[in-house]
Amino acid sequence: MAKRRSSRRRTLSEEERAEKRAAERELAAKAIEELRSSEGWQRWLTVRRRFHRYSFWNQVLIALQCPEASYVTGFRRWLELGYSVRKGEHGIRIWAPCPPSKKKVKQWEKEGGDPHDRPRTFFRLVAVFDRSQVDPLPEFPGGPADLAPPASQPITGDGLAHLLDPLSRLAGSIGYAFRVETIDGRAEGLCHRGEEWIAVEEVREGFSPNAQIATGIHELAHALVVIDSQKDDPKLTRAQEEVVVECVAFTVCASLGFDTSGSSIPYMTGWSEGDEVGRYAALIDRLARRIEDALLEVEPPQDERGGEADIPALAAA
Numbered sequence: 001m002a003k004r005r006s007s008r009r010r011t012l013s014e015e016e017r018a019e020k021r022a023a024e025r026e027l028a029a030k031a032i033e034e035l036r037s038s039e040g041w042q043r044w045l046t047v048r049r050r051f052h053r054y055s056f057w058n059q060v061l062i063a064l065q066c067p068e069a070s071y072v073t074g075f076r077r078w079l080e081l082g083y084s085v086r087k088g089e090h091g092i093r094i095w096a097p098c099p100p101s102k103k104k105v106k107q108w109e110k111e112g113g114d115p116h117d118r119p120r121t122f123f124r125l126v127a128v129f130d131r132s133q134v135d136p137l138p139e140f141p142g143g144p145a146d147l148a149p150p151a152s153q154p155i156t157g158d159g160l161a162h163l164l165d166p167l168s169r170l171a172g173s174i175g176y177a178f179r180v181e182t183i184d185g186r187a188e189g190l191c192h193r194g195e196e197w198i199a200v201e202e203v204r205e206g207f208s209p210n211a212q213i214a215t216g217i218h219e220l221a222h223a224l225v226v227i228d229s230q231k232d233d234p235k236l237t238r239a240q241e242e243v244v245v246e247c248v249a250f251t252v253c254a255s256l257g258f259d260t261s262g263s264s265i266p267y268m269t270g271w272s273e274g275d276e277v278g279r280y281a282a283l284i285d286r287l288a289r290r291i292e293d294a295l296l297e298v299e300p301p302q303d304e305r306g307g308e309a310d311i312p313a314l315a316a317a
């Protein structure tokens with residue numbers, strides 16, 4: 001449907017295109033700037049729990065434009081689900097992939113299919129609407145689709161105990177031993193990077209199977225900060241690493257279905273510039289994604305991954 005609309009659209013002039021790009025960069029910069037305040041940071045991490053399958057850039061765009069959003073999709077998709085967007089509602093702009101047309105791909109194949117010239121998927125801003133902006137359609141066959149969120153798990157319960165195996169497998173995949181044992185002292189988990197092992201406390205009175213999973217995620221994040229480090233990552237002090245790891249644990253637990261409503265969201269202060277906080281947030285998102293992918297054991301939909309590279313770089317804003 002989006003395709004049909006775009007082909008009907010007239011081509012933009014060079015000037016209009018530059019203007020559009022500038023507006024897009026401004027929106028991206030504003031979304032990152034929001035993260036510098038404690039409220040903006042919390043909005044992003046809260047939005048992330050519901051939109052962890054979305055790219056980092058789409059998460060911050062949703063946090064900026066509609067932080068209470070819980071389910072978004074396009075105008076026509078809402079109709080297919082049995083809802084209509086209310087008159088006067090403003091769309092939330094997020095990046096959507098536009099794969100090359102079949103015709104372009106065929107043409108490329110005919111010309112030899114040089115992998116360097118392969119027609120690319122590009123990303124453009126499209127409007128989506130949140131469930132709070134729609135009404136159910138009367139007399140929709142079979143009734144409108146059920147949008148109820150899945151029930152959340154108390155941290156004191158055992159509903160997520162089955163995640164212990166995948167957690168241990170993920171540790172193994174990065175060369176870490178994963179042990180469940182009685183830990184001396186006050187710690188409920190340990191991560192020894194020199195000897196490459198993670199230990200979590202045994203389930204006991206006051207330490208539930210779900211709490212054990214949450215602890216394991218925290219310790220695994222400590223290991224991943226080093227194992228998964230990339231050249232653009234910020235250099236972390238011990239205290240900063242602790243906040244990053246806590247944010248990873250918070251957001252992974254939230255997206256796995258833990259009830260995190262009562263927990264406070266860790267926050268770091270003292271940002272000098274927007275792109276500094278952006279780099280921390282991107283790191284947290286990347287580490288969280290790595291753990292979520294392993295624990296949910298499903299591949300996230302392709303169309304929501306890897307879009308960042310095509311989004312105007314913040315440095316250029």
Ligand SMILES: [Zn+2]
Nearest residue numbers: 218222242245
């Ligand atoms: Zn820690």
